Amino acid sequence: MPTLRLDHLTEASARAFRIADNRLTEISTWDDQLLAEQLNDLSLLGLDFSLEQTGFEMGEIDLRIASLKDPVEAKDDPADVLPYQPTSPPVSQIGDIWRLGDHYLACANVARLLGPRRALASIGEPASNAAPQLSTATRRVRLLLDEKAQLLARVRRDVGYKAMMDFWLYFHVPLSFALLAALLAHVVAVFYLW
Secondary structure (H helix, E strand, C coil): CCCCCCCCCCHHHHHHHHHHHHHHHHHCCCCHHHHHHHHHHHHHCCCCCCHHHHCCCHHHHHHHHHHHHCCCCCCCCHHHCCCCCCCCCCCCCCCCEEEECCEEEECCCHHHHHCCCCCCCCCCCCCCCCCCHHHHHHHHHHHHHHHHHHHHHHHHHHHHHHHHHHHHHHHHHHHHHHHHHHHHHHHHHHHHHC
C-alpha cells in the first residue's frame, strides 16, 4: 500500500489533506483502457498477492482484461487530423512573442527560464510521423491533467481558506476574551467605586 508521510504537517493540515485526498479520488475518473492494461500486466507477473487487493473484485478484473481482447473501434476524430505542414523554414526564433487572440506565446529557452528547477509537466504535439493514436492519447492526457489541475486548484483554495480561518480563530477568540475581561473589569470598577 503506497503511503504519504504527513509528519511535516500540523494535525489540522493533515486532517484537511486526508479529506482533500479522499475527495480527489471520489470525483476523479478512471482511464478504463489504461486500467485494463495495468491489471493485465499485473496478472501476468505471477504476484505473491491477490489482484483483489487493488480494490477490484476478480470478476471485474476479468471483465476489464477481456475488454482488451475486443477493443472498441476507434472512430475517426477530426481533431486527430494533422494541420497543414508548411515546407518553408520556420520564422520563429528565441525572443519572439506571438499574439494569439487574447493569449500570448513566447519563444524562449527552457533551460534559461527554469534554471536548475525541473518542470512538473510538459504537453506537446507528437511528431508528424508519429502513430495517429498518439494524438488521442495526448488529448486524453491533457484532459486528465486539466482535471487534476482544477482539482488541485480547488484544494489549494480550500486549504488557503482553512488557513485563513485558523488564523482568524487563533487571534479572534483570545482577543474577544480579552475584550470581555476588560469590559467585566470596567463594570466591576464602576460598581465598586459607586
